[in-house]
Amino acid sequence: MEYNENTYQEAIKYLKDRGVTAYELHKYSGKSESGFRKLLNGTVDSPRRLTKEIVINFYDELLKKEENLSKVNSKYTKGLEKFSPHQIGTYISENIELFNMEEIFVTIFKRSVLQEANKIVEKSIEKEKQKKTKN
Known part of the structure; x- marks a missing residue:
């Protein structure tokens, strides 16, 4: 660049x-x-x-x-924003055999899902901050 x-x-x-x-x-x-x-x-x-x-x-x-990872993430994490990080973690821990079937799922668990969950939490925090600012 x-x-x-x-x-x-x-x-x-x-x-x-x-x-x-x-x-x-x-x-x-x-x-x-x-x-x-x-x-x-x-x-x-x-x-x-x-x-x-x-x-x-x-x-x-x-x-x-990051862009390449996002392309992969969007395929596997579509609709993830509907769930809380706790729900995502619970689902993964209860269905760990699904995530161990292929290396891609292990990679997604370690990187993508956690990143997406963090984004959801950050968005929630930002919404709360905006609500407090308005009040």
């Missing part, structure tokens, strides 16, 4: 929000882990252009992976 300051700011915010570590950036790029730690902590005010490009490229790769 081509460098520009807005994309860099968006990328750094995304990485921080997702809890990406300096170690992950280091493994991705081969550059200094301590330098990325300073960058993520906000100690570095103006990183070099190459560093910004690394951050943007890593961000771009994460977005692509």
